[in-house]
Amino acid sequence: MIMLALIRLGQDAYGVPVSKTLEESMGREVPLGSVYAALERLEEKGFVSSRIGEPTPERGGRAKRYFRATARGLREVRMARGTLIKLWQGIPALEGGT
Amino acid sequence: MKSDRPPVLATRLLERLVSGPHGDALAGDLIEQYRQGRSGAWFCRQVLLAILAGVGKEVRDHKLLAVRAAAVGLAFYLLSAFPIIWLAQWLANEGLLRFFWSSIWLTYTACAVSGWIVARLHPAHQLAMVCVYATSLLLFEWVRWGAGFFFITRATHPITPQLLAISVLVLFTRPLLVLLGGLASALARGGASATQGPELISRPS
Numbered sequence: 001m002i003m004l005a006l007i008r009l010g011q012d013a014y015g016v017p018v019s020k021t022l023e024e025s026m027g028r029e030v031p032l033g034s035v036y037a038a039l040e041r042l043e044e045k046g047f048v049s050s051r052i053g054e055p056t057p058e059r060g061g062r063a064k065r066y067f068r069a070t071a072r073g074l075r076e077v078r079m080a081r082g083t084l085i086k087l088w089q090g091i092p093a094l095e096g097g098t
Numbered sequence: 099m100k101s102d103r104p105p106v107l108a109t110r111l112l113e114r115l116v117s118g119p120h121g122d123a124l125a126g127d128l129i130e131q132y133r134q135g136r137s138g139a140w141f142c143r144q145v146l147l148a149i150l151a152g153v154g155k156e157v158r159d160h161k162l163l164a165v166r167a168a169a170v171g172l173a174f175y176l177l178s179a180f181p182i183i184w185l186a187q188w189l190a191n192e193g194l195l196r197f198f199w200s201s202i203w204l205t206y207t208a209c210a211v212s213g214w215i216v217a218r219l220h221p222a223h224q225l226a227m228v229c230v231y232a233t234s235l236l237l238f239e240w241v242r243w244g245a246g247f248f249f250i251t252r253a254t255h256p257i258t259p260q261l262l263a264i265s266v267l268v269l270f271t272r273p274l275l276v277l278l279g280g281l282a283s284a285l286a287r288g289g290a291s292a293t294q295g296p297e298l299i300s301r302p303s
Contacts, residue, residue, distance in 0.1 A: 015120075015127035032127050033148025036120045037155050043119075052123075058133055062126025 001025070002038050003047065003077050006069050014053070014064040015039075039067055047073030104132045108145040114285050115225050116148050124148055149225070156226035163220060164230040171216045171231030171276070172238060178208040209235075209272045213279030228280025232273040239269050 005021040006013045015032050018039075022030040042048040053064035069077070088094060103109075112125050128148075132141045157164050182204040190197040213228050220227040247265060 015123060016131060019127075031147035031151065032124055032131075032144055033116070033151035036124045036148070037151040040120060040155065050120075055126075058130055059126035060129040062122055062129065064126060065120055065123035 002035065002042065003069055003073055006048065006067055007074070007077065011066070011068070013067050018067070042073065043067075046070060047076055102133065104129060104141045105138045108138075108142040110285075111149065112145045116145070116152055121152075153226045153229050156223045157230055160223055160226070163223060163227060167216050167220055167227035167230050168234040170219060171212050172234060174212040174215060175208065175235060178205075178212070182208060206271065206275050209275035210279035210282075213276035213281075214283045216276075217280040217283035224280060224284040228277060228284070232276040232280070235276055236269070236273040239272060243269055 001022060002018065005018050005025075008021060009017050015035055019030050019032050019035045022035070039048060039050075043050060047070060048067050049070050050065050050067045053066055055061050055063040112128065116124060128141060128144050131144075132138075182201060186195075186197050186201040186204055189195045189200045194200075213231065216231045217224040217228050243265060
């Protein structure tokens with residue numbers, strides 16, 4: 001889900017918009033600490049890369065860290081999508097059957 | 099009107115205890131959100147959850163260190179019982195303090211010291227390792243007190259709400275003191291983002 005949020009946000013993906021995107025789609029608050037913990041894991045796996053932005057006074061002089069999905073990350077998302085579609089098919093209970 | 103500065107204690111904990119490569123960015127995000135209208139309670143909750151998320155990640159990434167932290171802490175805790183009994187007995191014999199009270203205070207001191215030691219032995223993962231030790235002590239005490247309560251105390255005393263409350267209090271006080279001892283060490287040494295502390299609460303221009 002975080003990967004999808006990153007892809008959706010493009011260049012502007014840092015902690016706050018990622019958290020808000022997830023919040024909008026899930027309908028509940030997602031703690032920023034959890035978002036960063038997940039992003040850190042994805043970065044370690046090479047699915048995500050990050051760069052530091054400019055520090056701003058509104059952030060107490062702290063810089064934003066922008067994230068984006070790497071080519072490997074995009075490949076992984078496509079694979080996950082394919083797997084989910086395959087698993088989804090042929091389940092009557094999920095297609096409205098009995 | 100809401101202050102421009104986030105809650106002081108939460109800010110201090112954020113500076114000192116939220117580490118990792120993105121600790122600085124996370125702190126900036128939380129301040130940004132706070133200044134855009136989020137409440138102080140929201141800020142405090144986010145800091146607490148960020149600390150817990152960081153602790154969880156560090157324990158997952160360093161399982162062997164976590165086992166070592168629990169073993170060292172519990173060993174110190176158990177071994178400290180001998181000098182504590184001796185000292186409490188000596189204080190009672192000298193008429194300085196009753197054995198009951200001196201043993202309680204000495205045990206609590208030993209808990210805080212053991213938390214501090216575990217933190218000092220794991221400088222790169224202080225809070226995570228102290229949390230592991232405190233949790234293992236809580237489990238150990240659960241088993242010990244649970245067994246004592248149901249097999250010994252229950253046979254000699256009727257279980258009253260007061261007795262139950264005291265047991266629960268004793269059970270949680272020791273791990274809490276371990277955490278406080280570890281926290282004192284972590285706050286004294288400072289975490290990954292401690293060097294940028296003053297920046298964190300600067301006002302927007």
